[in-house]
Amino acid sequence: MNKFPSRILSSARDFLASIAVCGAAIAPAHMEAAAPSVLAEFPSDSVVNYHGFPLGADVGWLTELEAGGEKFFDSEGNQADCMRLLKEECGVNAIRLRVWVNPEGGWNGKEDVLLKSRRAQQLNLPLMIDFHFSDSWADPSQQRMPKAWEEYSLPQLTEAVAAHVTDVLSALKEAGIDVKWVQVGNEVPNGMMLPAGAVKDQDAHHFPELFEAGYKASKAVYPDTPVILHIDRGNNEELYTWFFDLMEKNNVNYDMMGMSFYPWPYDKWEEQTDELIANIKRVKERYGKPVMICEIGLHYDMDRECAEMLTRLLDEYKASKSFEGIFYWEPEAPAGYNGGYDKSCFKEGRPTKALSPFKNFKPNN
Secondary structure (H helix, E strand, C coil): CCCCCCHHHHCHHHHHCCCCCCCCCCCCHHHHHHCCCCCCCCCCCCCCCCCCCCEEEECCCHHHHHHCCCCCECCCCCECCHHHHHHHHHCCCEEEEEECCCCHHHCCCHHHHHHHHHHHHHCCCCEEEEECCCCCCEECCEEECCHHHCCCCHHHHHHHHHHHHHHHHHHHHHCCCCEEEEEECCCCCCEECECCEECECCECCCHHHHHHHHHHHHHHHCCCCCEEEEECCCCCHHHHHHHHHHHHHCCCCCCEEEEEECCCCHHHHHHHHHHHHHHHHHHHHHHCCCEEEEEECCCCCCHHHHHHHHHHHHHHHHHHCCCCCEEEECCCCCCCHHHHCCCCCEECCEECCCCHHHHHCCCCC
């Protein structure tokens, strides 16, 4: 049930003029310089192995990596565009991109997202857009309010959320980009845009209003695109029961449940994968919503185990169709990147075997 003011959407575009919601109107030169010339290489009718089941990759770091000099190579040692490499040699058939509000340097801001989205479009890779509603990372350990919004009242915050979503998605739509999925918030078991959107115990605080603002704004631009409510620890049954019961109690509208799954400790990946599968089936039945694995990853030195984990999940999909797809998080980033990233699927710029199940996947008819 929609119980929040419909004026949120009608005021969104006007509100853009009075708040700082995104980066500059023109992509910074360092972003344009970083992007390989893919538009001429890949015609818009390029064939992609998209069969209605996304085997995706989150590549939010890609343009920043390229600007820093990172290079990628195919199986023959030739330098290659990363998205093309992910598609042709790793079997990736969809892309996920995060959106930050006013990011330092512009990375993951609107113009950077548009640049990467156009590249994905040229390869016919369907797109998931992941709104963080922060100027930088948003996850269970940090859900910081965008600096420009810190002094806003609740009505101003809901308008800011709607305006930000409207602005970014409208720009994508005007560019002819077909967004297949939208995430409103990223890993939000503790809420988003703290303190206003905090979620704790049996108190959802103002999270329902803020989420609803994003939900309605997304539907106004892409009416048929499912909106995802995403939290972490996909194998944690207790967490999912508490959080989604609370969302149900507060009449929060969403179309799809999103999960992150990063086995820890690493040597427990097998039993935790079984827990993930069991939890997917349980929440799908309990809440009547489809489930997407929006993020997944395993240590870069465990490429064999990663392939086994993905194979296990894809076998489960073929057997029961219990979830809607999988997105690996930042497979292209080198080991140790950004202060210690350890879930890469590339070594020395070349893909490992970690994503090979994507390449070999053949869905049941």
